[in-house]
Amino acid sequence: MNFKHRDVISIKDFTKEEIEYILEYTKRMIPYATGEKHTTLLKQQILATLFFEPSTRTRLSFESAMHRLGGNVIGFAEPSGTSQKKGESLADTIRMADSYSDAIVIRHPQEGAARLAAEFSEAPIVNAGDGAGQHPTQCLLDLFTIQTEKKNIKGKNVILLGDLKYGRTVHSLAYALALFKANLTFVSPETLKMPKEVIQECKEFGVEPVSTTNLEKAIKEADVLYATRIQKERFPDAEEYNRVVGSYKVSTALLQQAKEDLIVMHPLPRVVEIDPDVDKTNHAVYFTQAFNGLPVRMALLSLILGGKT
């Protein structure tokens, strides 16, 4: 299995066996992620983090991952302080980052931006979210969380809830969960349904997702509830957003209808879709899930930058 110098643009770039390998390798990274053990595996290597869109978890965990591996980080958290402001093209910004670093992590509001960046960079490109497109490292940490919390993914009843139309995390995750043969239920407002092409991809793996607007009914049989934010910034029309915001709220009352061992996940940030009271229940795993981003990204950086495996 060879990961060295590979771009990571979409979860579809990996085979099932490669994903399983990354998840297994992630387990070995946990004592390094917590600071219990130390390593200089990526000493002298430089990661560029180019964030054209806001981020808390993805940027900080990538930067922490590189530091924990003994490497260095350059980059920006928003483009206003860069020469993009003077009209520089994305291609030229990427060429520069390529010449200053060994790998580039990019988040951009435009779908396809990471794929485009890869055309202008010798250094491997990692997609940290491209508009409503893909978020492959989020997908890996989501899979790792389900596998850790539920022992395996195959046969688990998973609900993807919320903004399934514009949500890049659920686009990547639906594909991967189908690859791993989970049972899928898509719960969303009528106007934010999962795109047909994602449903078709699931069917090609022999998984027949159920689409519904009824969360109360779906939650009774679920093992995993993966909630997402309705993303105001993706709506072309504010009226359309206002019509659907607050459509679903995961509350302790709702969870009384669920299995005792249901886990509630969320890629975060959350706004109104999970009541803070849920944080205190055994169902809530979203903060652990966010932590898992660190060992997952450490594993991925180690593999693509050619550290020891």
Ligand code: CP
């Ligand atoms: N889950 C996620 O991508 O979070 P951030 O937007 O904070 O990076």
